[in-house]
Amino acid sequence: MPETIAAVSPAGLAPEAEVYTRAFARVAVERTDHEPSRIGTLRKAAIDRFGELGFPNRKLEEWRSTDVRAIATTTFSFEPSAELVSEADCARFRYDNTHELVFVNGAFRSDLSRLQELPDGVIISSLEQGWREHPELIEPHLGRHAKFDNHAFVALNTALHENGVFVFFPRNAVVETPIHILHLGRGGDSPVASFPRNLFVAEENSQGRIIEQFATAGDTDTGGNHFTCPVTEVVLAQNAVVDHYKLQRESTDAFHMATFQIYLGRSSNFSSHSISWGGGLVRNDVNAVLGGEGCEATLNGLYMVGGTQLVDNHMRVDHVAPHCDSHELFKGVLEGHARAVFNGRIFVHKGAQKTDAKQTNRNLLLSPTALVHSNPQLEIFADDVRCTHGSTVGRLDELGIFYLRSRGIGEEAARSLLTYAFCADIVQRIKDKSVRRDLEEFLFRRLPQGDVVRQAV
Amino acid sequence: MSLLEIKNLHVGVKDAKILKGVDLTVNRGEVHAIMGPNGSGKSTLALVLAGRDTYEITEGEILYKGEDLLEVAPEERAREGLFLAFQYPVEIPGVSNVYFLKAALNAIRKHRGQEELDAMDFLTYVREKMALVKMDETLLNRPVNEGFSGGEKKRNEIFHMAVLDPVLAVLDETDSGLDIDALKIVADGVNSLRSEERAFIIITHYQRLLNYIVPDVVHVLLDGKIVRTGGKELALELEEKGYSWLEGEVHEEAVAHA
Ligand SMILES: Nc1ncnc2c1ncn2[C@@H]1O[C@H](COP(=O)(O)OP(=O)(O)O)[C@@H](O)[C@H]1O
Ligand SMILES: [Mg+2]
Numbered sequence: 001m002p003e004t005i006a007a008v009s010p011a012g013l014a015p016e017a018e019v020y021t022r023a024f025a026r027v028a029v030e031r032t033d034h035e036p037s038r039i040g041t042l043r044k045a046a047i048d049r050f051g052e053l054g055f056p057n058r059k060l061e062e063w064r065s066t067d068v069r070a071i072a073t074t075t076f077s078f079e080p081s082a083e084l085v086s087e088a089d090c091a092r093f094r095y096d097n098t099h100e101l102v103f104v105n106g107a108f109r110s111d112l113s114r115l116q117e118l119p120d121g122v123i124i125s126s127l128e129q130g131w132r133e134h135p136e137l138i139e140p141h142l143g144r145h146a147k148f149d150n151h152a153f154v155a156l157n158t159a160l161h162e163n164g165v166f167v168f169f170p171r172n173a174v175v176e177t178p179i180h181i182l183h184l185g186r187g188g189d190s191p192v193a194s195f196p197r198n199l200f201v202a203e204e205n206s207q208g209r210i211i212e213q214f215a216t217a218g219d220t221d222t223g224g225n226h227f228t229c230p231v232t233e234v235v236l237a238q239n240a241v242v243d244h245y246k247l248q249r250e251s252t253d254a255f256h257m258a259t260f261q262i263y264l265g266r267s268s269n270f271s272s273h274s275i276s277w278g279g280g281l282v283r284n285d286v287n288a289v290l291g292g293e294g295c296e297a298t299l300n301g302l303y304m305v306g307g308t309q310l311v312d313n314h315m316r317v318d319h320v321a322p323h324c325d326s327h328e329l330f331k332g333v334l335e336g337h338a339r340a341v342f343n344g345r346i347f348v349h350k351g352a353q354k355t356d357a358k359q360t361n362r363n364l365l366l367s368p369t370a371l372v373h374s375n376p377q378l379e380i381f382a383d384d385v386r387c388t389h390g391s392t393v394g395r396l397d398e399l400g401i402f403y404l405r406s407r408g409i410g411e412e413a414a415r416s417l418l419t420y421a422f423c424a425d426i427v428q429r430i431k432d433k434s435v436r437r438d439l440e441e442f443l444f445r446r447l448p449q450g451d452v453v454r455q456a457v
Numbered sequence: 458m459s460l461l462e463i464k465n466l467h468v469g470v471k472d473a474k475i476l477k478g479v480d481l482t483v484n485r486g487e488v489h490a491i492m493g494p495n496g497s498g499k500s501t502l503a504l505v506l507a508g509r510d511t512y513e514i515t516e517g518e519i520l521y522k523g524e525d526l527l528e529v530a531p532e533e534r535a536r537e538g539l540f541l542a543f544q545y546p547v548e549i550p551g552v553s554n555v556y557f558l559k560a561a562l563n564a565i566r567k568h569r570g571q572e573e574l575d576a577m578d579f580l581t582y583v584r585e586k587m588a589l590v591k592m593d594e595t596l597l598n599r600p601v602n603e604g605f606s607g608g609e610k611k612r613n614e615i616f617h618m619a620v621l622d623p624v625l626a627v628l629d630e631t632d633s634g635l636d637i638d639a640l641k642i643v644a645d646g647v648n649s650l651r652s653e654e655r656a657f658i659i660i661t662h663y664q665r666l667l668n669y670i671v672p673d674v675v676h677v678l679l680d681g682k683i684v685r686t687g688g689k690e691l692a693l694e695l696e697e698k699g700y701s702w703l704e705g706e707v708h709e710e711a712v713a714h715a
Contacts, residue, residue, distance in 0.1 A: 408565040410564065414532075418551075457556055
């Protein structure tokens, strides 16, 4: 598979990167007694690679619009401050009727988690417990999909990850109760960095739904700074069906650098909706490899940001096998001085005939100072394919606003109504009722005159 | 007091002058027809009445219920009973027709000091109005005007009008492009709403609609001016002789003034 070769930062490690290598020496070693030796070797290779890469700078094509200096120059603690979070902090993020796992600054909190009875053979546990009890199920996958060669944050996660979630759907299992993974960050005087590492494996003909929620304990607006750097690997075997949601609602001071790596086997179906309204500096790398014939990936998203928030969705879809479909629809609403990056790359490999790939990014600017960098890219090495991509950046339709006002709807409400309508096709695609309600309530709260919107939609 | 008084209204966009001194007085209970060829300024007049702020009012005034209308925001005009059926109804993807109407109606009711209708009462009310314009129930749940046929859009405007219960309704070429059955439905809708309390301004290109909605007064708008006002016979005369008949007159007048 051709890869773009990222430039390597100059020899000699920047002082800010050194903190992480020192943390590695101390932290990683303590935490790895339960892991097979391959992972120890991998961790070492990853921290070495991070040492070479350093933090990405804007000269790198993939980081051209996203400046991570604020992360590089912040001194983080690597010790979770788990004891600061209580049931009360979790309550408003809980979803009824789910298997719920709670992490605080990366540390698993079994006291706050609620696992219901599981069907035979289904595993939902912390990664650490997974390694202890089912190493043979993790070993074939972990660290084999998410590559760190060209990605400093994947390298950091691989080297420093302390825990995370292991989900396993055995052959033919249908897991009806959704799995909800709540990652709570807690700000404070010394901000904490956490590196959750997740592995979701869906074996042949299995089905299930996974919801990841990233939030800040305490007040969401003023909850403070923390840095979350998750890497999730998802593997779907033949005919598996997985429905995934990610809700990014961290404090607007928080940093979030996530990589989500999916492998789709033959005739499998993976669908994801990634919703971002929180975080100050947010990057989602989503990479899907359509590796088995006839599989289908749906990667949708919605971001709604304001102030000085930056949200960067970096998508890469690799069509490796023939007869696969991918659909991407990302919509964004920007206010204030917010910035959004959408980089959507579709890579159709030689031999991936009958590929049907569609990618759309639509942005709505509510202020003159908001900015979008939308960059769809198609690279096609097969001849019998259908690929479409498009991106738009627009403002609210003034004639539409006038039409609504001429029927008695106030101006603010009219704007909110049209903004909501812009988001509605993503909202409507969300099958999970809890996530959907959460998103709707957020929009009603966030949009001026939200009560009018509530009764008009 | 007249419901609407337009005095010497001049309206333009950038450098172009569109309305060049329009005078029009409408009383409650009356139906006025405004006729005129394409480009004469009919829609501009309608949109200015509804509060479209892309037009510049360079001279003149509009009084509605005795108050200066030009100072009032579009939504306030609507809440005070002014309604415009658009010549080109706007598609609003993602906003359902019926929920939007509920929000609009409740905004208006609130303004009038009436209680907001709950979902059940609203639905009963809306069904009644739908019967009036023989509108298909499926159009209720579709996004506003999105994917509606031309006729459905026009009928939807009349439906909105019926639901919002205006005092002054301006219909901008609601008849254009309608077949005779649809035209009758629109006319029936308007006629059933005619009352002593309400007034209509029916903008149309053709005389035909006026066979079904019999106007009290007919005006002819030509090149931004009302050049002739008369009874319902004027419409028939226009149908027969065409606008060129009056264009000649305008020209003669202009010459006479020169
Ligand atoms: N927003 C606008 N910008 C520029 N010109 C306009 C605008 N609206 C109307 N006009 C012009 O004003 C004239 C009258 O238009 P309009 O009011 O739509 O006429 P009618 O409805 O009688 O056909 C036309 O020449 C039209 O091109
Ligand atoms: Mg017109």
